[in-house]
Amino acid sequence: MEFKNLSFSVADQKILEDVTFTFSLGRWVWISSEGGVGKSSLLQIMAGLKLSQKGSYSVNSKNVEELSFEEFLPLRLQMGYxxxxxxxxxxxxxxxxxxxxxxxxxxxxxxxxxxxxxxxxxxxxxxxxxxxxxxxxxxxxxxLVVLLRSLIHLPQILLWDDPTMGLQDETCQKLFSLVKKLQEQGAVTSVFIASQDQKILKHADCEKVQLSGYHLERLSAT
Amino acid sequence: MTGLTFIDSVGRKLLDQLQYFFQMLLMLYLSVRATLKNQSHGLRTIFGILSLQIFYTGVNALPLVTVLAMATGCVVALQGVQLSILGGVSMIGQLLVVFVVREVGPLLTALVVIARSGTAMASELGNMRANREIEALESMGINPLSFIVFPRLVGGLISVLCLSLYFIFISLLGGFLVAKFAHDISFNYYMTLILNSLTFNDAYLFLIKNTFGGVMIFAISCQQGFSVRKSPTEVPAVTTQAVVKSILFVVVFNSSVTVLFYFKDYLFSGLL
Incomplete structure (x- = not known):
């Protein structure tokens, strides 16, 4: 999953500007930022729900922005949002x-x-x-139902926007354990979580990607 | 200068309306295309939505349409009874066919559907948009055009055609009750009057007005519902716009068809 010189803005709010970034697959990735910077929009671009104004977004070397709904469907069915x-x-x-x-x-x-x-x-x-x-x-x-619906068809990539919001710790623990179990069975390979919640790290071993100043930066592997 | 400004403003509005009309045609085309392309996916789900649409738009509207149709039939027949002093009882049949079948039936049915289902659909889709349900469908690989627009359009169209036919049937029944009361006309004679007055042109007019009217009501309602961007506060405004635009379209379209129909008749009869 790769951004090339990608720019995106909503109304007058700039979210991404000339971003070139390759997302690691096959692991958990935690996308964090300050509130209101555009994590949700970033995740929606990754899910093919929003199109950028400039640049390109490719999955498996296919430019998502040039694909019709039907052409993108096989890729989309490999994602759970x-x-x-x-x-x-x-x-x-x-x-x-x-x-x-x-x-x-x-x-x-x-x-x-x-x-x-x-x-x-x-x-x-x-x-x-x-x-x-x-x-x-x-x-x-x-x-919880929205989260479960995103993984019921056993996608390869999970894109979760603020999954811990409104859920108790115990439920989050169960949910993350379920995803890990699916990973062991080979169903889910990559999990992208956009959240400000530090508790994510308690549940999973994540690579951290920071969204700030309209750019993405890979910070560390915890 | 004022004249030019006026022409400029009218031109802009006309172009806006044309653009809106072509956007709707594009949405219709894309929804049919998406449904045909997705034949292997969820046709059963789509048929489920279609039958629900027929239930809400058609079946649930029957009581209101019955009252309106009965009242219309009675009133038109009463006028016919008054006029029959001049032209004989046979005028009742012609009057009912011209007024009810050609004009009032399609128009009142369309207005009932706009008031009940057009508003409901625009606000439902607007709320779905605001609640991110449309995005949710896309994220699941479900095309909103085949899942939401197509079944509502087809279900709505079938409902409009059936409701309009039902309206005509009940109106004619109402007309018979008045004719029976005023002139003691038998049912067989009444039916003969009606059938003698009906022509193929009435069927064409019925089909043209109801088919295009039905499609446009639901296309406009879907288009308006989808125009909500983020907030549920936009929903009342788009619903009002859906009603206004649908009524304007139906009235202008039905009037144009009637004018063209009579114009054609005058042309062929040599009066023009």
Whole structure:
């Protein structure tokens, strides 16, 4: 995953300017910055949800910005993206939200998708909310479902925006353990976490990338 | 100078409207293309959304359409009863066909759909945008154009066509009740009057007005909903715009079709 002379701004706010950077794959990467600098936008660019104004972003040497929705689809299905806030489909229950990627892309049969989703909900003891609409569920449950939805289709790359926000330490621990377990099984290879929360380091061994002054800098491997 | 400024302003507005219209056509094309390209993905999910759309737009609107259609049929037939002093009872059939089938049916159905479903759709999509649901779909590899726009457009179009047909049926029933009460006309005679007044042109007008009207109502509502950038506070404004633009389009389009239809008739009959 590589940025070449990439510039990006939202309205008048500059986020990235002429950035050339290669993201390490096959490990955990913690992207940190001051609040409001543009971590979420950076992660959205990496997920192909936002296009830069200048420069290029390539995944596996393919320029993402030149690909149509259909051409990018195989790459996109190798990624799991989770929002810091929102992102659940309001008129579907939590379990339907969770199963949506599996059902839509026919990765599993409906019965298999049911089993996988229920198993995930049980692991985090939130199965009682399965038929609740997002607006009827507590914030921490909503957050957890968005995170679980990003990994239910077993992507190679996880892009998580503020995953610990609103979650208890114990839940975070379970979540990170689940990702590590998936890594051991060869499902998830790279995890990118954009957050200000230092607790991330407690849960995983991360490479740290700092976003400041419209540039990315690789700081250290902890 | 004032005249030039005025022409300049009208020109700009016209160009803006044209640009908006072509953006909608592009969205329609892309939504159909995305659905055809994604045939292997989630067609079952898309059909689920489509049937829900038909339920909300079509089935749930039946009580309101029934009342409006019955009232319209009764009122037009009452006017026909008054006019029948001049032209005989047979005028009722012609009057009902001209008013209800050609003009009032498609227009009132469109207005009901705009008021109920156009507003609901624009605000729903606006809120989805603000709540990042559209981005969430994209992140899951689900094209919002095939998942959201296409089923709503097709479901909406089917609903408009069926509702309009239902409106005409109920109006004609209302017309019969008045005709029966005023002139003691039998149902068979009433149906003969109606069927003798119906022509293929009525079917063309019905299909043209309802098909294009239906597509445009839902295309405008989707377009307006998607125009929300970030905040839920934008939703009421885009919903209002969806209503205004849909009503303007439907009224202008239906009037233009009627004018062209009569213009063609006059042209062929040698009156022009």
């Amino acid at each position: 989770s929002f810091d806030l929102g992102g659940l489909i309001h008129n579907r229950s939590l379990i339907e939200n969770l199963k949506l990627p599996l059902n839509y892309h026919k990765k599993k049969t409906r019965a298999e998708a049911d089993l996988i989703a229920m198993d995930l909900l049980r692991q985090f003891d939130i199965q009682k909310y399965k038929d609740h609409k997002p607006s009827d569920a507590p914030g921490s449950v909503r957050k």
